[in-house]
Amino acid sequence: MTPHEEEGQRHDLRLLPPALAVWSSSALAIGAPPVAAYSAATLAGLAAVLLLTRRWRRAASLASRIAGSRSQLTEPNGDLARGWWAASVASRAVRSRSQPAEPNGDLARGWRRAARAARSGSQVAGPNEERRRARSPNASPVEESSRPCDQRKQRGWLVWRSARRIHSLGAAKVRRALVGVVLACVAASAVGVGTRVAAVETGPVRELARAERVASLEVVVTGEPQATGSAARRILLVRARAEVVRRTRVRVPVLLIAADRRWSGLVPSQRVRLTARLTVPRHGELLAAAAVVRGPPQVLGPPSRVQRAAEEVRARLRLAVEGLPDDQRGVLPGMVVGDTSRLDAGLAEDFRTAGLSHLLVVSGANLAIVIGAVLGLCRLLGLGRRWAPFVAAVAVVAFVLVARPEPSVLRAAVMGAIGLLALLSGREKQGLPALCAAVILLVLIDPSLARSYGFALSVAATAGLLVLAPPWRTRLRRRMPGPLADALAVAAAAQFAVTPLLVMLSGELGVVSIAANLFAAPAVAPATLLGALAAVVAFAEPSLARLVVWPAGLAVGWIIWIARTAADLPYATIAWTGGALGACTLSVACAAALVILRWRPARLLGAAVMVGVLAAVIGLRVTAPGWPPSGWALIVCDVGQGDGLVLAAGSERAVVVDAGPDPQLMDGCLQRLGIHAVPMLILTHPHADHVDGVGGVRRGREVAMVLTTSRSSGKESRLIGGLQVRAAVPGQQWTVGDLHLSVLAPPEGPRLSSDDDGTTINNASIVLVARRPGFSALLAGDIETEAQSALVANVPPVNVLKVAHHGSRRQDPAFVTAAGAAISVISVGRDNDYGHPAPATLTLLRHTHTRIYRTDQSGDVALVRATKGVSVVTRR
Secondary structure, three states, X not given: OOHHHHHHOOOOOOOHHHHHHHHHHHHHHOOOOHHHHHHHHHHHHHHHXXXXXXXXXXXXHHHHHHHHOHHHHOOOOOHHHHHHHHHHHHHHHHHOOOOOOOOOOHHXXXXXXXXXXXXXXXXXXXXXXXXXXXXXOOOOHHHHOOOOHHHHHHHHHHHHHHHHHHHHHHHHHHHHHHHHHHHHHHHHHHHHHHHHHHHHOOOHHHHHHHHOOEEEEEEEEOOOOEEEEOOOOEEEEEEEEEEEEOOEEEEEEEEEEEOOHHHHHOOOOOEEEEEEEEEXXXXXXXXXXXXXXXXXXXXXXOOOHHHHHHHHHHHHHHHHHHHOOHHHHHHHHHHHHOOOOOOOHHHHHHHHHOOOHHHHOOOHHHHHHHHHHHHHHHHHOOOOOOOHHHHXXXXXXXXXXHHOOOHHHHHHHHHHHHHHHHHHHOOOOOHHHHHHHHHHHHHHHOHHHHHOHHHHHHHHHHHHHHHOHHHHHHHHHOOOOHHHHHHHHHHHHHHHHHHHHHHHHHOEEEOOHHXXXXXXXXXXHHHHHHHHHXXXXXXXXXXXXXXXXXXXXXXXXXXXXXXXXXXXXXXXXXXXXXXHHHHHHHHHHHHHHHHHHHOHHHHHHHHHHHHHHHHHHHHHHHHOOOOOOOOEEEEEOOOOOOOOEEEEOOOOEEEEEOOXXXXXXXXXXXXXXXXXXXXXXXXXXXXXXXXXXXXXXXXXXXXXXXXXXXXXXXXXXXXXXXXXXEEEOOOOEEEEOOEEEEEEEOOOOOOOOOOOOHHHHHOOOOEEEEEEOOEEEEEOOOOOHHHHHHHHHHOOOOOEEEOHHHHOOOOOHHHHHHHOOOEEEEOOOOOOOOOOOOHHHHHHHHHOOOEEEEHHHHOOEEEEEOOOOEXXXXXX
């Protein structure tokens, strides 16, 4: 395809409306009552049947009218005969779904012929006319033109009206057919979702979940265990299918939430027994329950043979990369088969910040590399066009099994299968119809994909590569070398397509993503191919596989360096409004940018504005004070999903309230603040996300005393050995320098035990009021609704509220109102699995007219004493 053809090519959009209909209707139907889904399916189905049957009835009627009038249009030299010929050509074009607007189509030619006859009454040669002239070559042209002109014009006018009616009927039928197909897709998706919703919302599993009961279950693992949280508090999420609950046979999907590391060794298709507390899913997913598991799994049987073979491939690849450095050992299996079990959490965050996290998820790019390599090998071996697609299809199936059927893998596999079918049939492959077909097929099979952000990101990136990359590549080739233009167009198109979704998820706009992808692109294919080759070779000769992964490690090392360098750049990400509003505003900004780029005066003005903004940013960066800001009173450290607060208590001294889940993160925060001594360490309650980072507080620092909740179970004692420990009781007051601390809670009560649930332990948290001249803060620990209600009468008005329990939905409005804080800070981890902060909590805080800051969006948050009240400085 030439560059001109590439830029001007038209995409086949016929499958786009059905794909969007299936996707949107499935996303809306999930979470709705089954009755609503069935009602929508019934209405859409009836409308589709009426439209589609009417289309064929009108087509049959039109054909019969044309056939019935044919006997009247057989004059050998009449305009009606020629008009019938033009009309029949147009009718055939309509029946064959030719595009009415195509300038060279049969329908357009037939219409133009009839129109000329109507305007001038001139003779337009039709098939009967040509046959008559062949039989009588000596006929006088005078005889032909001797008929009255008005009769010819009248007949031509009738013919033109007939052709125009055929044209309008054809276009209307095409539109009705499209609407009918869309409604049929809506009906099919609504029926599928309604059936699944009815299955998960009824039965013994959902009844136990509504009551939040503890039950014994037998489940079959259906997905790869996914680790989340910090290194100190690792939580495993396992998708499974419940088969037996309390001796009752069922078959519904559930999500297992486990803390025991032994769950990470499970393989899909394994059957296990477990004891868990069942709760109702809070995110509108097609799940019967979310199960908080206690203890390790009790394995009842081995995985299937296919899954055993797939796990063997992954294990051999992990063995082959043992000789590589730690970072490369964690990244390479992720790039090849999606195995991120050894990936460092900090490195994963760097990949996310640099916009390279898609490399750690197996997607269409990986599958395209594998298919291309297999087809190239088949060509070298002499396999023809008929057999090569079959070999590639086997490779696709094997790849999906090894990489696990995740949303991006499934989308890529279906697209690859459609492309191979096109190759086998000899038809030209078109990417956009293949993508739409993949979306329709996958969402109809598994409607939960309609609400999967991973699936949406994968589809959006692919659509960007198919629609945006070709014209951008053509234009860039006019100004730069071809390979550079190709790489830049691909990186920019994919990033442009997924950026609104990323902003909706994270509330951040990546600035360095395009450049990072451009520099990393040359190393992606070598790393993937050599890694896949090593996985295959490892079956026969592990020592040879170690040699193969060595150059792959070099390529991965380059990608890691790019990720870390890009993540360390200032302003690598910019805070942006999250959610749907952020995505919409960003889309409007992008549309405005495209308009500016197309208009030269606006382009010059925009360039001038950008230069001015850049100069201002650089000036602020140079003149702005370093971290921490001068006069800070409280720092809320970004420690992930947990709490880590630092109260200034003099030069290089601070009181630390909770230590977060990760010692590295807590130590890093204190190092940035220059803290070398901790007169008091306060551990509000013995949950891992508050105490597991104590080692980071003690690293190179003197801790004078530890204050714990009076109801502590002693779980934190393993971390504070050798330190003086005191129990907090209401009414206690402590003074460190000009910092004054008052204890409000917890009241006296029984000691906590390992059998207590999370709410009981949270409500045993220490609640403090911290004061110093010009500053006051209420530090609420993780107390929930019950404890908050009991404290309302004792809550004083303060400047700052540290929102309880990471902004969970269990907040008492009276407690928040009593604090009357102008600033509220939520210490919360990015993309946590608890839904923190809850939308209801954010709404409550907005109604109190408080300014909200979140560590997942702003990083470390500093509260600084100012002339008028308290100001906020964020590290990001």
